[in-house]
Amino acid sequence: MAGPMRIRAASNGTETEVKILMSHDMETGQRKDASGALVPAHHITELTATHNGRVVLAAQFGPAVSKNPYLQFKFAGGAKGDKVNVSWVDNKGDKRTDEVVVA
Amino acid sequence: MNTQRRKVLKSGSAAGLFGLLVAAGLITTQQAQAAGWDKPAFEAKAMDEALKALGAGKPADSKDIQISGPDIAENGAVVPVGVKSALADTEFIAILIEKNPSMLAASFTLPAGTMADVSTRVKMGQTSNVFALVKAGGSFYMVSKEIKVTLGGCGG
Numbered sequence: 473m474a475g476p477m478r479i480r481a482a483s484n485g486t487e488t489e490v491k492i493l494m495s496h497d498m499e500t501g502q503r504k505d506a507s508g509a510l511v512p513a514h515h516i517t518e519l520t521a522t523h524n525g526r527v528v529l530a531a532q533f534g535p536a537v538s539k540n541p542y543l544q545f546k547f548a549g550g551a552k553g554d555k556v557n558v559s560w561v562d563n564k565g566d567k568r569t570d571e572v573v574v575a
Numbered sequence: 576m577n578t579q580r581r582k583v584l585k586s587g588s589a590a591g592l593f594g595l596l597v598a599a600g601l602i603t604t605q606q607a608q609a610a611g612w613d614k615p616a617f618e619a620k621a622m623d624e625a626l627k628a629l630g631a632g633k634p635a636d637s638k639d640i641q642i643s644g645p646d647i648a649e650n651g652a653v654v655p656v657g658v659k660s661a662l663a664d665t666e667f668i669a670i671l672i673e674k675n676p677s678m679l680a681a682s683f684t685l686p687a688g689t690m691a692d693v694s695t696r697v698k699m700g701q702t703s704n705v706f707a708l709v710k711a712g713g714s715f716y717m718v719s720k721e722i723k724v725t726l727g728g729c730g731g
Contacts, residue, residue, distance in 0.1 A: 487690065498698075500676075500698070502676055517611075517612040518611055518612055526686075527686055528686060528688065528689050529683060529684070529685065529686075529689055529693075530683070530684040530686075531681060531682065531683045531684070531693075532611075532612055532613055532617070532681065532682045532683075533680075533681050534617040534677055534679050534680050534681060535677070535698075536672060536675050536677065536679075536680035536681075536697050536698050536699075537680055537681050537695060537696070537697055537698070538652060538653045538654070538695075538696040538697055538698050539652065539653075541695065541696065542655075542694075542695055542696045543693070543694070543695050544657075544693065544694040544695070545683070545685075545689065545690065545692065545693045545694075546689070546690040546692055547688055547689040547690065548688045548689070548690070549688060563612075
């Protein structure tokens with residue numbers, strides 16, 4: 473199973489900046505292993521970020537997103553102590569959800 | 576022994592198990608998530624195909640969209656790319672890489688209140704144009720930036 477995400481959410485009073493570092497191999501399906509066999513694709517397909525339960529970002533990833541994906545975005549509002557929740561699911565059905573408190 | 580009867584019983588129990596999985600929500604949730612991912616767009620090999628799958632048609636050029644990224648990326652496996660749009664009502668951003676096996680790298684749906692300013696990191700197999708496709712106020716716009724890659728990101 474995938475490791476936890478590292479999420480930071482910082483509010484400057486009017487907007488909140490969210491930085492997410494996921495832990496995932498993001499295998500493209502193009503790479504060959506030592507024996508020459510193709511390594512099957514294994515990558516995150518969808519990611520959803522919510523702020524106090526409201527969706528603030530919905531992303532879809534292809535295999536071209538780098539290993540251990542990084543994502544940064546901003547949304548209006550958000551105060552210290554609010555909760556930002558991020559969850560992803562990959563093409564094999566693995567999923568992960570983590571939550572962070574806005575600083 | 577009646578083998579036909581055995582077979583019928585076996586297939587019957589298999590169907591029962593499938594029904595049980597559906598009832599438990601194990602299968603339906605996975606299928607629901609797979610349906611959300613825009614597979615035709617992500618598997619498109621050519622620009623026209625990808626734009627069509629995204630419903631973009633022929634996007635217009637725009638000066639209000641900025642792609643941030645290096646001019647030369649030393650490591651194609653990790654190329655930081657950011658897209659910023661100053662267009663009003665930007666609701667969708669996609670990053671496409673012309674010379675990758677599949678062009679679409681990532682797409683972002685931005686609800687009202689989310690800034691049109693996203694950054695991520697992508698893999699690039701070789702020097703290529705990187706496109707930012709933006710949907711704002713119902714219309715599509717697209718800009719490009721060339722990023723040179725000295726070491727490809729697909730060799731592992």
